[in-house]
Amino acid sequence: MTSHTPCIGFVSLGCPKALVDSERILTQLRAEGYAISASYEGADLVIVNTCGFIDAAIEESLDAIGEAVEKHGRVIVTGCLGVKADQVRAACPTVLAVTGPHAYEEVMAAVHEHLPAPRHPFLHLLPPHGIKLTPRHYAYLKISEGCSHRCRFCIIPDLRGDLVSRPIGEVMQEAESLVDAGVRELLVVAQDTAAYGMDIDYRPDFWHNRPLSTRIQTLAEALGELPAWVRLHYVYPYPHVDDLIPLMAREKILPYLDIPLQHASRRVLQAMRRPAATERMLERISRWREICPGITLRSTFIVGFPGETESEFEQLLDFLREARLDRVGCFAYSPVAGAAANELPDQIPEEIKEARLERFMAVQAGISAEKLAARVGSRLTVLVDEVGDEETIARSAGEAPEIDGCIHIEGAWDLEPGDFIEVEVTASEEHDLWAQPL
Numbered sequence: 001m002t003s004h005t006p007c008i009g010f011v012s013l014g015c016p017k018a019l020v021d022s023e024r025i026l027t028q029l030r031a032e033g034y035a036i037s038a039s040y041e042g043a044d045l046v047i048v049n050t051c052g053f054i055d056a057a058i059e060e061s062l063d064a065i066g067e068a069v070e071k072h073g074r075v076i077v078t079g080c081l082g083v084k085a086d087q088v089r090a091a092c093p094t095v096l097a098v099t100g101p102h103a104y105e106e107v108m109a110a111v112h113e114h115l116p117a118p119r120h121p122f123l124h125l126l127p128p129h130g131i132k133l134t135p136r137h138y139a140y141l142k143i144s145e146g147c148s149h150r151c152r153f154c155i156i157p158d159l160r161g162d163l164v165s166r167p168i169g170e171v172m173q174e175a176e177s178l179v180d181a182g183v184r185e186l187l188v189v190a191q192d193t194a195a196y197g198m199d200i201d202y203r204p205d206f207w208h209n210r211p212l213s214t215r216i217q218t219l220a221e222a223l224g225e226l227p228a229w230v231r232l233h234y235v236y237p238y239p240h241v242d243d244l245i246p247l248m249a250r251e252k253i254l255p256y257l258d259i260p261l262q263h264a265s266r267r268v269l270q271a272m273r274r275p276a277a278t279e280r281m282l283e284r285i286s287r288w289r290e291i292c293p294g295i296t297l298r299s300t301f302i303v304g305f306p307g308e309t310e311s312e313f314e315q316l317l318d319f320l321r322e323a324r325l326d327r328v329g330c331f332a333y334s335p336v337a338g339a340a341a342n343e344l345p346d347q348i349p350e351e352i353k354e355a356r357l358e359r360f361m362a363v364q365a366g367i368s369a370e371k372l373a374a375r376v377g378s379r380l381t382v383l384v385d386e387v388g389d390e391e392t393i394a395r396s397a398g399e400a401p402e403i404d405g406c407i408h409i410e411g412a413w414d415l416e417p418g419d420f421i422e423v424e425v426t427a428s429e430e431h432d433l434w435a436q437p438l
C-alpha cells in the first residue's frame with residue numbers, strides 16, 4: 001500500500017540572498033520527506049518566500065501571495081515581507097502563517113502545524129549539498145546574514161538584523177560539497193561580503209583540521225584552492241578590499257569585483273551614510289587596474305537621492321566617465337517605507353529623477369559599448385550556461401549570471417551546460433558579446 005507524500009508548492013521571489021533562504025527551506029523540507037512542487041497543482045500547501053526591499057518588490061510579493069491564495073488557498077508566507085505581517089494579513093487575511101526572513105525554524109513549525117511531515121523522513125535521499133534553485137553548474141554561497149551599516153535609503157538591517165557571519169569551516173564545507181556535486185562557479189553573496197567575520201572578531205575555525213580565520217581574505221584564499229570559479233558579490237568598499245585584488249591577479253578567484261558605490265559626491269554619500277572618500281576611490285580603481293589589468297568592475301548607483309543638486313549629479317557623471325566601470329546598474333531613488341531617507345528635506349521630483357536616470361544610463365551605455373568593443377578579437381575562457389539548437393549562451397570571468405550581459409556562440413555545438421571552452425570574440429553590442437569556439 002502506498003501513502004500520499006505531503007507535497008509543498010514553493011514560490012521564490014527576491015534577490016540571491018532570498019534564493020539561498022529558499023534553498024535552505026527546501027533542503028529542510030526534503031530532509032523531512034516532503035515532496036516539492038514547482039506548481040500549485042498536486043501541492044497540499046504553498047510557501048511564498050517574499051521580498052520587501054522596495055515598493056515594487058512589495059507589490060510583486062503581495063501579488064504572488066494573492067495569486068497563491070486565489071489558486072490554491074493554503075498559503076504560508078515567509079521572507080523579507082514577512083516582517084510586515086500586518087500588511088500581508090490586511091491584503092490576504094486567509095494566509096495560514098507569516099514568518100520573517102531566515103526564520104527557518106518558524107517556517108518549519110508552521111509547515112508541521114498545517115501539514116505534518118511524513119512518517120519516514122529519510123525515504124527520499126537528500127543530496128549532501130542540499131537543494132539548489134540555480135542551474136547545476138553554478139551556485140550562490142551565502143556567507144553571512146544581515147548588515148551592521150545603516151545606509152539611509154535601506155531597510156535591510158531592519159528586516160534582517162545586524163551582521164551574523166557563518167563560521168568559515170561551515171562555509172568551506174558547503175563550498176566543497178557543491179564543487180564535488182558538479183558546481184563550476186561559486187557566487188559568494190551576503191548583504192555586505194567584505195564585512196565577513198567582523199561580528200565575531202574574525203574567530204578562527206577549522207576546515208580539514210586547518211585553522212582559518214573567519215574573514216573575507218582568508219575565505220577568498222581558501223575558496224581559491226577549490227577547482228571552481230569564485231566570484232565575489234556585494235563587496236562594500238572598505239580599504240581592506242584592496243588586498244583581494246592580488247588574489248585576482250594570481251587567478252585564485254575571478255578578476256571580478258561587484259562593489260556598490262551608490263554615488264560620487266562626498267556630500268550625497270555622507271547624506272546616504274556611505275563611505276565618502278571619492279577622490280580616493282578613483283585612485284584605488286586605477287591601482288586595482290595596475291595590479292590586475294583584466295579586472296571587471298561592477299557597481300550600482302542611486303540618482304535623485306534627496307537633496308542631490310544638479311552639480312552633484314554632474315559630479316557623478318564625471319566620475320563615471322573617469323572610472324569607466326565595466327558593468328553598472330542605476331536606480332532612481334525611491335522612498336522605501338521605513339527608510340530614514342524619507343525624512344530628509346528636498347526630495348527630488350519624479351521627472352527630474354527619471355531625467356537624471358536617463359542621462360546616467362546614456363553615459364554608461366557609451367562606456368559599456370566601447371569597453372565591450374575593445375574585447376573583440378580577444379580570446380576568453382567561457383563557462384557554458386545554456387545550449388540551444390541555434391546558439392549557445394556562455395559567460396566569461398567578466399559576466400556574472402542574471403545581472404550582466406552574456407556571450408552568444410552561434411550555431412550548433414556539441415556542448416553541455418557547465419563546460420569550459422576557449423572562444424574568440426567576434427562582435428559586441430552594448431551588453432553582450434558574440435564569439436566562436438577556438
Ligand code: SF4
Binds near residue numbers: 148149154
Ligand atoms: S550596506 Fe547594503 S544592506 Fe547594509 S545598510 Fe547599506 S545598502 Fe543596506
